[in-house]
Amino acid sequence: MGKAPMDTLQLSCIQIAIALLLLTQTGSTIDDTSTHPDDPITNCIATERTALLAFRAGLSDPANLLSSWKGDDCCRWKGIYCSNGTGHVVRLDLRGPDCGSGVWSTQALAGNISSAMLGLQQLWYLDLRCNRFDNIQIPEFMGSLHSLRYLDLSMAQFTGRIPPQLGNLSNLQYLNLETYPYDSGTYSTDVTWLSRLTSLEHLDMTFVNLSTIVHWLPVVNMLQTLKVLRLPFCQLRSSPDSLQLSNLTSLEILDLSSNNFSKRSRPNWFWDLTSLKYLDISFNGFFGPFPDEIGNMTSIVELQLSDNNLVGMIPSNMKNLCNLERLVSSRNNMNGSVTELFHRLPSCSQNKIHELFLQDNNLTGSLPDTLIEALSNLNWLILADNRLTGHVPVWLGELTKLTMLDLGYNNLDGVMHEGHLSRLDMLEELTLSGNSIAITVSPTWVPSFRLRIIQLRSCQLGPNFPTWLRWQTQALTLDVSNTSINDMVPDWFWIAASSVMFLNIRNNQITGVLPSTMEFMSGEVMDFSSNQLGGPIPKLPINITRLDLSRNNLVGPLPLDFGAPWLAILLLYKNMISGAIPSSLCKLQALRLLDLSTNNLNGSITDCLINESSTNMTSLGIGSLSLRNNNLSGEFPSLLQNCPGLIFLDLGDNQFSGTLPAWIGEKLLYLSFLRLRSNMFYGHIPVEIEKLVNLQYLDLAYNNISGSIPRSIVNCEGMTKTRDYTYDLGYAFTPGGSFGQILYSGNFTVLTKGQERLYTGEIIYMVNLDLSCNSLTGEIPAEISTLVELKNLNLSWNNFNGKIPENIGTLMQVESLDLSRNDLSGEIPSSLSALTSLSRLNLSYNSLSGEIPSGNQLQTLGDPASIYIGNPGLCGPPLSRKCSSQPEPIPGDNHEDARDDDLVSFFLAMGSGYVMGLWVVFVALLFKRKWRASWYSLYDRAYVQVAVTWASLGGKLG
Secondary structure, eight states, rough: TTTTTHHHHHHHHHHHHHHHHHTTTTHHHHHEEEEETTTTOOOOOOHHHHHHHHHHEEEEEOOOTTTTTSSSOOOTTTTTEETTTTTOOEEEEEOOOTTTTOOOOOTEEEEEOGGGGGGOTTTTTTOOOOOBBBOOOOOGGGGGGGTOSEOOOOSSOOEEEGGGGGGGGOOOOOOEEEOOSSOEEEEEEESGGGOOEEEEEEEETTTTOOOOOSSOOHHHHOTTTEEEEEESSSOOOOSOOOSSSOOTTOOEEOOOOOOOOOSSSSSSGGOOTOOSSSOOSSOOEEEEEEOOGGGOOOOOOOEEOOOSSEEEEEOGGGGGTTTTTTOOOOEEEEEEHHHHHHHOOOOOOOOOOOEEEOOSSSEEEESSSOGGGGGTOEEEEEEEEEEEEOOGGGGGOOOOOOOOEEEOEEEESSSOOOOHHHTTTTOEEEEEETTTTEEOTTTTTSSSOOOOOEEOTTOOOOOOOOOOGGGTTSEEEOOOTTTTTOOOOHHHHHHHHGOOOOEESSOOOSSSOOTTTTOOOOOEEOOEEEEESSSSOOOOOOOOOOEEOSSSOOEEEEOHHHHHHTOOOOOOOOOOEEEEEEOOGGTTTTEEEEOOOEEEEEEEOOOBBTTTOOOOOOOOOOOOOOOOOSSESSOOOOEEEEEEOOOEEEEOEEEEEEEOOOOOHHHTOOOOEEESSSEEEEOOOGGGGGTTTTTOOOEEOOEEEEOOOGGGGGGGGGSSOOOOOOOOSSSOOOOOOOOTOOOOOEEEEETTTEEEEEEOOOGOOOOEOOOOOHHHHHHHHOOGGGOTTTTTEEOOEEEEEEEOOOGGGOOOTTSEOOOSSSEEEEEEOOGGGOOOTOOOEOOOOOEEEEEEEOOOOOOOOOOOOHTTOOOOOEEETSSOOOOOOOOOSSSHHHHHHHHHHHHHHHHHHHHHHHHHHHHHOOOHHHHHHHHHHHHHHHHOOOOHHHHHHHHHHHHHOO
8 A cells, every 4th residue: 555656656757758758759859969059069051051041031020030040150040950960950940929829920920931941951840830921822842851750830821722742751750730710721632642651640730621532531541650630620521430451550649520520429430449548529410329439448538529419328338448537528418317427437446537528418416425436536527507406515525636616507506615615725716607506604714725717606695795705816707696795895805806807796786886996907807787886987997898887876977087998898877877978988999889878968979089179080999889868968979970880879868959960871881770769850861871771770759850751761671681680799799698708688678569678689680660759741652561571660640641551561570560640541451461470550540441451360459449549431340330331322212212211210219209208297297296386387478478479470470
């Protein structure tokens, strides 16, 4: 037992030595036979110096990286290595600066590669990676540098066909032709030239287009010395089931990820390569169960199977893989018990498995109650996005080597306490977001770890502010959103969070004010929305790009100096911010999305003049602007002329006035959403609106717009054609907030189906035309029937006359149609019954007549009285007023008979009423004595008066 640690140490040292030998074997001779530029050596050979100078002459060197290339001694020049024995240049190392950063440096070498390089015939090491040889092919003459053993041309922006002349480099041991995914790329239609590289040990063709090559594997199989083969993102389409005679017995690293195989996971030729230490077949469309052959790959150290459709559980014989250190099988269809999975992992005498990536599968059940031996040496445990349930077991706290724990987005619950966390001294990432876990620790507990990533969204941390966060001063990501914190933010929190780049505390009940020292924080993305923070907005962090302070109680004016030159998203809606919009907004040149809606802003909008003496305005790159529901006034903001990329514009519910300028259609060519409702605009709708071909949402309701609807509105293709709804707003519309993102999905209200609805992310699918409550006149143009993508059409409360367009039934997508409160006449078009998507219709208070069309759901759309009221000429179902089934009468006997019948009916009705009246009087007199006496008295006086009057009239007539 006492020798075990020493044996382990010796084994580790041996493994490290072997790894170093593999990595340096190709270049070992270089170190023995070449000199560094600082070593004392003899002068280089003159012809080779001439070749190097000619090579340099064809290059562009913007950063003067080759400034040392002068003088006679070329062996002292930067990147040049010469042989100690012969003085020949044997090594040329000119890799670009910042190589490996993922971006090309503007300081890299560029230009052409001169054939003068052929003067370096003793050169056997050439490294030109990470430079900028854009728009040129790899030179064919490189195939004549026969001494080359190491050639690295990766990520150097070469383009075009890879020259087959490279197959002449029979001494080549290392070849890297990796291209970059965003350049024009390199390709090969025939890789038979590879078969001549009989000494090749390392081949990397990442992102090289090999889509036309079917029989690539037999060529590769001829490279018997090959140890490393990397062919990811090559658009390969074939993966043979097997090799009749495999020569790849030395292959240790195989990367075939991100190709187009789309076949069953077994059989496949690579499962027979038992010498493999690294296998990556991710993103290939393999499907079917996990192959049992995996258990035969006893040399495997790292196995990557992610993003396929592998089903079921890993095979039980994986317990034989005693060298396995890393298993990555994310985003597959792995299902079954997580406990069963753990039991199938290797449990050899020395547990080597350090990293387990199994997120986004269908693993179920609870984590085991006791520690499984295979997990005892874990560094990374990733089980996020599964269907795990139950409590988090305490044994996780025994994984003392753990640096990353991610159990996010499962259905875990229960309590985590200090016993789970106190021994995790090496922990750097803790992700529990999307669960119902309560983290309950003592207010005085001081954790031993210093986390860099803390993601606890939707866990239970409150109601008090978690004091253990005070010690996490090295965190780069901190997400405690929706964690039931109902407390004032302590001063220490702003100090602890000063180094955080991604900070999210949204959707709590946090009170307090933003710190005056906020400008000195490191934040790049900050989300403080949906809390109760008050006070003014301080100067912002200089590196911030996205900030959400919406739904708080912020007061005071906007800052005179935002201090955030890279700010792209600023969300301040639903606060109590007052005052005018300052000119400091014009300095935010990176701004793409600004939402200041529902505040107390007033005054007119600044013009963003370049300087006070100039009439030129600063150009802004803003794509989405919402100033809705404030007290802003003045004319339509001329500032918007200098926002050519504007897509979303909401100025609704303010006090803007004046006419709509013609330049809307000339300057805002990308505008798709325009909402101006509830202002005081007047005048005509400018005909230039026809130039807004992307317009799909137009809301001018509740203004005083007059004139007619421009017939050219048919040119708005956003209302006539199906869109793909891809809007580049610089992170503007994100379905859900994730790492480094602001959760924002729009803030638009739409009056549709008789009620105002708040649209979030789905607003991009809304096609709307609302011109209601204005003073528009004339007929509704027939061209409106061509806006076939409309979902909401509202022309109510105007002065439209004439008939409803006959072809209105072509608006098959419309769900809400309101033409009420106009002066429309004539019959309802029969085509209206074709609107099968219609769920709300309002034609009330017009002068429509005739029978209501039948068919589909027109007879079932809500209350008929509200739909058709105010149109006395309408009849037929669903109204109770029936339409006559007889033809119109013509002059003649029938007409007279009808009149006679009407007179008879009239007199019969009158006679019946007279008889009933007398009968009521008679009954009353029969039973009421006093009434009879009064009646007779009244009768006598009436009789005398009538008699006297009659006699008087008779005398006059005589």
